[in-house]
Amino acid sequence: MTSSQVVLELRDVQKSFGSVVALRSGTIAVESGSIHALVGENGAGKSTLVKIVAGLYQRDAGTFQLGGEDVNFTSTAQSKAAGVAVIYQEPTLFPDLSVTENIFMGRQPTNRFGRINRAAMRDEAKALFARLGVNIDPDRPAEGLSIADQQVIEIAKAVSLNARVLIMDEPTAALSGVEVDRLFAIARSLRDEGRGLMFISHRFDEVFALCDKVTVMRDGSYIATNLISETTVDALVQQMVGREVTELFPKQEAVIGEPVLVVEDLESPGIFHDISFTVRSGEIVGLAGLVGAGRSEVARAVFGVDKYKSGRVTVDGKTVKPGSPVAAMQAGLALIPEDRRKQGLVVDSGVGENITSVILNQLTKLGVINGRKQHDEAREWATKLEVKAQALDTIAGTLSGGNQQKVVIAKWLATNPKLLIIDEPTRGIDVGTKSEVHRLLSQLAGTGMGILMISSELPEVLGMADRVLVMHEGRISQEIDRSQATSESVMRAATGAVTVVL
Ligand SMILES: Nc1ncnc2c1ncn2[C@@H]1O[C@H](COP(=O)(O)OP(=O)(O)OP(=O)(O)O)[C@@H](O)[C@H]1O
Ligand SMILES: [Mg+2]
The missing domain is CATH 3.40.50.300 (P-loop containing nucleotide triphosphate hydrolases)
Incomplete structure (x- = not known):
């Protein structure tokens, strides 16, 4: 094995939101030229750790180094400038802009028509796609692109910025098999170029197919880092849940x-x-x-x-x-949709309000909601689905991705x-x-x-x-x-x- 260099390192990083401790001891060391998985149950703190690296959140304590130097990002722009790229499950492209414009967003020439280097930008976009082995028209608008193609554009952006760290937080959740294969091929080629990649997924088959190492978190804390070649699904599950499933x-x-x-x-x-x-x-x-x-x-x-x-x-x-x-x-009939975050969660309402939102008429008498009944109903379903929230009035949008899904499932099951x-x-x-x-x-x-x-x-x-x-x-x-x-x-x-x- 070649001696790899740690490009991204977090040690005992802590982050709380009010009284909620999202991260107790976030610890991971990602080496350049490797793909490092981060796994853990819903609410374990994975996305919180990523958001600290991305500059969206600031840590309360702990060390955070990039390329061996202490860093402290107070904005996503700083994180980007330091060579960190993050691909979220839902890409954040501007729908009206072209693919090329999205890739060079914020870096276009300052000519007031924004056109001066259009051809050059377009050529570079083409070259990027060729390098990533994909066929996307650089002139088309981002609107209407599949999630998979949108992710590729985010990756192209990262590559063009020469990011040394690329983080993917559940990127495969909305992809088909072929698209996953393409994403993995791109990830491997970026690894082989010497970049450090972090990959978050709930799918063990993907973790084993793609990654070199895997770090497990539980309840906001670091549990262990394993070499993929030396671990098994059962061992990971054991580390994740602390019991045998x-x-x-x-x-x-x-x-x-x-x-x-x-x-x-x-x-x-x-x-x-x-x-x-x-x-x-x-x-x-x-x-x-x-x-x-x-x-x-x-x-x-x-x-x-x-x-x-x-x-x-x-x-x-x-x-x-x-x-x-x-x-x-x-x-x-009841339908629990696939895209639960977009189709069914009121992100700025409480967990309990969300769960009981479809059955409110059953809980209302003479125009008054029976608060006690509402509370009991909400609690019953939140417990059944093991929704990890501080309280029933916790704002749904602050839950982890997986726990938001559970709230939507609970809401529809409550309609019986x-x-x-x-x-x-x-x-x-x-x-x-x-x-x-x-x-x-x-x-x-x-x-x-x-x-x-x-x-x-x-x-x-x-x-x-x-x-x-x-x-x-x-x-x-x-x-x-x-x-x-x-x-x-x-x-x-x-x-x-x-x-x-x-
Ligand atoms: N902005 C916030 N305000 C309050 N609590 C938050 C906030 N962001 C995260 N949390 C809490 O921190 C904990 C960790 O959440 P995080 O999103 O990091 O989990 P995760 O490991 O990514 O889970 P998942 O697999 O479900 O995506 C959760 O209990 C969540 O409710
Ligand atoms: Mg998450």
Whole structure:
């Protein structure tokens, strides 16, 4: 092994927000020419550590060095100037500006038309993309680009600034398999150029595929740093949760009853076709497929968020008015969307208010909210989902990413629907709570709720679903019973390679 140099080092860094200690002892040493994973449960303090490095927050105590020198950033501009680039899960591009303009944001020539070096900038953008092995038109506006392409632009920006440290905080959460592969190829080439990379993810397969070292945090504290080649998933989980997580998918047997949701011939030109399926009471139906196969679109249409051209949705035998989430809700449907932060969290309201926001009418009598009932209801669901918040009135926007997701899940479960549609139930959720979410879904099915679960994680689908519907290019390409469902059979159907059963 070559002797690598530590480019970024934090030691015993502390950060509190009022009485909340977000970081007790943030410690990590990232070497140049390596990819270092940072893992830990939701609320462990990972993003807080990143934000200190990025100059968004300032530490209360501890040491922070970059290239062996003490630093103390009071702005993101300082952090950038010192060679740190951070890629967040949701990129922060300016939608109206072109790709090139976004890359050179703040560094354009000062000519009042801003045009002088347009051609040069454009050429450099092209060269950057060529180097990263991607094909993006430098002249197009950032608006409408996929999340994956937006991330690549953020990376191109980092490379053009010659960043020596690149931090990615859950960058893969919204990417498809191919896009993840492309991102990893870029990350590896940046590593081979000698940059230091930090990678945050809840997916162990990614951590093992990409990283050289992994640091584990728990409750704001440093626990351990391991060489990837010398550790295992079980060992990491043990370090993360401080206990053994044995059963990841504790599926209970449920009595499967009458059809609750019947979807017939749903059609939305260019999006999905011929969608027909049934979900029975007590049944968990998995909706598998590659990202982009149309699964979320079907869910949104069934719940009335999007319109469809023809077809019918019935709940308990009654037709649900299309294009109306209110009607869907009244019929007994609930949809927990994939992008929970954008679609469902009121970030400046309290945790409790968020959880009870959809059931307020049940808690209101003569126009007055029963505060006690509201509190009890909120507490029950916050506890069930292990939401890590100081109190029920904690502002939802200050929770960690994963805990914000749990609040949105809690909110919809509190409506006690007949049929729950849940899109990527455990994305962004840590390993300890994953099994909790699964246990909860299983339990809800046990009470007779029907569940349609969209998931890209095969083990989750295989572990939880009584039946698997596989979508491919806007159609249900196959329906597979639990007893027949294997990673191979689901993957084959998802990629369009359907085996004909005679
Ligand atoms: N601005 C803030 N105000 C108050 N509390 C905060 C703030 N930012 C973070 N926290 C708290 O600090 C703790 C650590 O949060 P952080 O976002 O660092 O967790 P994380 O490890 O990134 O979790 P996740 O995996 O869910 O993204 C959480 O309890 C969170 O509520
Ligand atoms: Mg986070």
